[in-house]
Structures are given as C-alpha cells and as structure tokens.
Amino acid sequence: MTHRVQIEYCTRCRWLPRAAWLAQELLTTFETELAELSLKPGTGGVFVVRVDDEVVWDRREQGFPEPTAVKRLVRDRVAPGKSLGHSDG
Numbered sequence: 001m002t003h004r005v006q007i008e009y010c011t012r013c014r015w016l017p018r019a020a021w022l023a024q025e026l027l028t029t030f031e032t033e034l035a036e037l038s039l040k041p042g043t044g045g046v047f048v049v050r051v052d053d054e055v056v057w058d059r060r061e062q063g064f065p066e067p068t069a070v071k072r073l074v075r076d077r078v079a080p081g082k083s084l085g086h087s088d089g
Contacts, residue, residue, distance in 0.1 A: 002033075002034070002035030002036075003030075003033060003034055003035060003051060003052055003077065003078040004034070004035060004036045004037070004038070004051070004052055004053075005023075005026055005030075005034055005036070005037045005038070005049065005050065005051055005074060006037075006038045006039075006040055006048075006049070006050045006053075007019045007022055007023055007037070007038070007039050007040065007047075007048070007049050007050075008039075008040040008041075008042045008046050008047070008048045008049075008050070009039065009040070009041065009042060009046065009047050010042055010043055010044060010045050010046050010047065011041045011042065011043060012043050012044075013045055015047055016039070016041075018047070018064070019039050019047070020039065021067075022049070022065070022067060022070060023037050023039060025067045025070075025071065026070065026071065026074060029071055029074075029075075029084065030074060030075070030078060030079065033078040033079045033082075034078065045059070045060070046059070046060075047059035047064065049065065049070055049073075049074075051073075051074055051077045051078065052077070054077070056070070056073040056074065056077070057069075057070055057073060068084070071084055072084065
C-alpha cells in the first residue's frame with residue numbers, strides 16, 4: 001500500500017522552511033513507503049501533518065513537532081515494523 005503525507009503550513013508565519021525540512025526528513029526515512037508528500041500553503045498559524053488525510057500532528061494542540069516524534073507517528077501508520085534506528089531511542 002502506498003501512503004500520502006501532507007504538511008500544511010502558515011505562509012504568513014514564514015514556516016515554509018520548517019515544513020520543507022520536515023518533508024525532507026520524512027521522504028528520506030520513508031522513501032519506499034510514501035507515494036506522495038505535499039506541502040500545502042495555509043494561513044492562521046497552521047502547521048498540521050496528515051497521513052492519508054488523518055491528522056497526526058497539529059501545532060495548535062501539540063506545539064511544533066520534533067522530527068523524531070513525527071517520524072514515529074508516520075511510521076506507526078505506514079510501516080509499523082520499521083526501525084527508526086537512533087530515533088527509536
């Protein structure tokens with residue numbers, strides 16, 4: 001099965017670099033599990049990560065994510081048995 005990840009970020013807050021960096025981290029870690037990773041411009045302080053349309057991280061509720069936390073959440077949905085190496089620690 002192939003999965004889609006979407007990172008929605010606030011353009012007014014200038015969070016594109018943060019979203020792009022997180023996208024790179026996810027694409028590097030899940031290069032065979034993801035069919036698509038998109039960056040969606042938004043406003044109003046939004047920073048939301050979705051896997052197959054399910055919200056796995058919302059900045060408004062959880063603050064800004066550490067990449068390892070998002071990797072674990074994505075892994076649990078797209079490749080439950082996959083080791084994340086030092087990120088699993």
